[in-house]
Every structure is written in structure tokens, then in C-alpha cells.
Amino acid sequence: MNDAADTLARQLASIGDGRLVVVTGAGVSHASGIPTFRGTDPGAIWNNDVTELGTRRFFESDPAGSWSWYTSRFDMVLDKRPNPAHHALAALERWHAGRSGHFLLVTQNVDPLHERAGSERLVKVHGSADRARCTRHGCEYAAPRGSLARSEVDMSAFFTDPVAENLPRCPACASLLRQHVLWFDEFYDEHEDYQWGRVLLAAQTLDCLLFVGTSLSVGVTELFLQAAVELDRPVLAIDPGAARPPHPRITMLRAPSEELLPAACARMGIVTEGSQ
Numbered sequence: 001m002n003d004a005a006d007t008l009a010r011q012l013a014s015i016g017d018g019r020l021v022v023v024t025g026a027g028v029s030h031a032s033g034i035p036t037f038r039g040t041d042p043g044a045i046w047n048n049d050v051t052e053l054g055t056r057r058f059f060e061s062d063p064a065g066s067w068s069w070y071t072s073r074f075d076m077v078l079d080k081r082p083n084p085a086h087h088a089l090a091a092l093e094r095w096h097a098g099r100s101g102h103f104l105l106v107t108q109n110v111d112p113l114h115e116r117a118g119s120e121r122l123v124k125v126h127g128s129a130d131r132a133r134c135t136r137h138g139c140e141y142a143a144p145r146g147s148l149a150r151s152e153v154d155m156s157a158f159f160t161d162p163v164a165e166n167l168p169r170c171p172a173c174a175s176l177l178r179q180h181v182l183w184f185d186e187f188y189d190e191h192e193d194y195q196w197g198r199v200l201l202a203a204q205t206l207d208c209l210l211f212v213g214t215s216l217s218v219g220v221t222e223l224f225l226q227a228a229v230e231l232d233r234p235v236l237a238i239d240p241g242a243a244r245p246p247h248p249r250i251t252m253l254r255a256p257s258e259e260l261l262p263a264a265c266a267r268m269g270i271v272t273e274g275s276q
Contacts, residue, residue, distance in 0.1 A: 004238075004253040004260055009267035011208065011234055011251075012092070018207030019102040022089060023224055027213020027239065029111050031083040031258040034076075055185045063176055064164045070179050071155070074129040077111040078150070085212065086117035087273040088261035093121055095270045104202045106224075108214060110181055117273075123195045125188065125220050127181035133191075134170035135178050141170050145192040147180045188220075203227035211237040212257050216246050225250075 012020070026036040052058060059066040089105060096103045105122045107114055110129040114122055130150050134142035141148050148171070157166040168177045182188065188196040199220065209228040214221055216237070228235045229249050237245070238253045238260055245252045253260060265272050 001255040001260060001263065004255045005263035005267055007251065008210075008236060008238075008253055008260065008264040011236060012096075012210075012264065013268055015101070015208045017099055017101040019202070019205050020096055020104075020208050020210070021202050021206040021224065022092075022103075022105045022210045022212060023214060023221060024089070024105065024107045024109060024114070024212045025214025025221075026109060027215075028085050028089075028107075028257050029077075029080070029083070029109055029113055030213070031085065031256065032080045032111075032113055034080055034111055034113075051184050054181075054183055056183045057185055059178060059183070063167055063178075064158075064162055066178075067158065067167060068162050070181075071159075074110065074179070077129050080111065080113060082113045082117035083258045084262045084272065085257040086113050086119070088265050088270075089114065089212070090118035091265055091270050091272040092261075093119055095265075095268070097121070102205075104198070106199055106202065106220065108218060108220060123198055125182070125194050125196070125199060127179070127191070127193065129179075129181070131180035132168065132177045133180045134173060134175050136170065136173055136175040139170060139173050139175065141172055141177075142175075143191045147191075147193065153177060199223070206231065207233055209233060209235045211235070211239075211250075212261070213238065215239075 030036055053069050093103045103121050105114060105119050107124055108126050110127055112130045131147045132150050132153050133147040136142050140146050153168045155168055158168060170177055182194060188194050203224050204227060206228060209224055225235065225247060235249050236251045236253055238257045240254050240256050242252050242254060262272050
């Protein structure tokens, strides 16, 4: 891992006050006890039925089934804690901002661990498991800009008897509530919280791109990779299980992110939580 840490530290230090974009996927949260979404580990959240169940179409046909499916998968992430990778990324953000650098962390994850670790220049491009929103477009708690904390939603009746009559409803208009996530049959620009305009701008202006714990199998990762290639910018990817680079322009760093990121930070003199 020493070589990988040295490579990452040198590249991050070399960009000066440039624009650093970090894109994270489920692998960054695996050490926190959250199963990967598309991985092969037991309990992977995204399995073969996700493209059918993780849709607006399924919610509209069976809202109780949709809520049951999501709560069985998402509720377990809400009591997890950030691991050293999350803390290192938050420390890297503070360090880079301290030298007047531009930093953006774009996460595909819906867990709240980046925020809990202290990340602030953050886009949760697929939504957040700790929030819900109203289904009536234009409501103060609905798209295009509204939502509410899941902690404010009374789920007790539904958990006791998960039927349609007990579904959670909007406190403002009594319409059904839904998950505050991007479903497979929806678009990135359907809610302001996904910050798609900010994502596009970051892709167009980045100076260095770092992928952490992502299989590069969704649209947002392809967007950033193609932008970096066209701009002729360096691209690194932390993935301990990758057999070979998914693209010839990517420098693969084959080490667990919870070990590699703190090690690279230490080489740059960046203090992370728990470091001495």
C-alpha cells in the first residue's frame, strides 16, 4: 500500500490550488458496515430486482411495497458511523480549501456518512436515505426543492402494519410521502438537491479526478471520466478489488480506501480524525 499512498499524495499535492473532484461510491462506506449496492458481498443492497423495485413506476403501483423494500435496506444505514476514509476526505477538503483550492465531493451514496465526517463541499447526486419528500409536485416538501427529515416522519403505524392505509403522509398537504432518492426511471434535474448543474460545472472545469469505491457503472461516473479524458486531466481510482483499469487513462490504486486515504493524508501532513 505504501506505493499507492505515495502516488496519491504526490498527485494531490501537485495540483496546487486547482479544482479537485472526488467521486465516491458504495465501497467507501463498506468499512462502516454498509453493504455495497452492486457488489458481490452478502446483503448487497442493489441486487437483480433493483431496476424494477427502485422505480417511480413500482412506487405508484405498490407504494406500501416500495416503502417496505426501502426501509428494509435503508434504515440500517442511519445508525452507522463514518470510517477513516470519510474522515480523510473531509480533512482533504479542509486542507485543499486552506490553500485556496477548489474542491467538490460528489457521492453516489445515500447514506449520511460524508456529512457526519464533516464534508461540506458535497453533492449527494442520488439523494439521501435520511430524508423523505411529498409526492405532490410543488408542495413545500416536494420537488423541485422540498423535502423533510426522516426523523420527522411518524413511521410507527406502518412498521406495526405495513399496509397502504398506514403509509406516511405529508404534514403540509396529506399526500403520500416517498423516498428522497433518485429512482431508475427519473432524471438528475428533477430535484434541486441533486445539484445537477453544479455537477456539470465541476465536470467541465476539473483539474484532477479521484474515484473512491465506485464500479464506474453509472451515468455520473461516466460523465466525469469522459470529461477528464477530454480535458487531459489525471484520473485516479481507489479500488482494492479491481483486476485491471476500466479505462486506460485511469491510475488504479489497489488498496482499501479506509487505509489508503488516511495514509496519503499523513504523507501530506494532513491531520485526520484519530491520527496522532
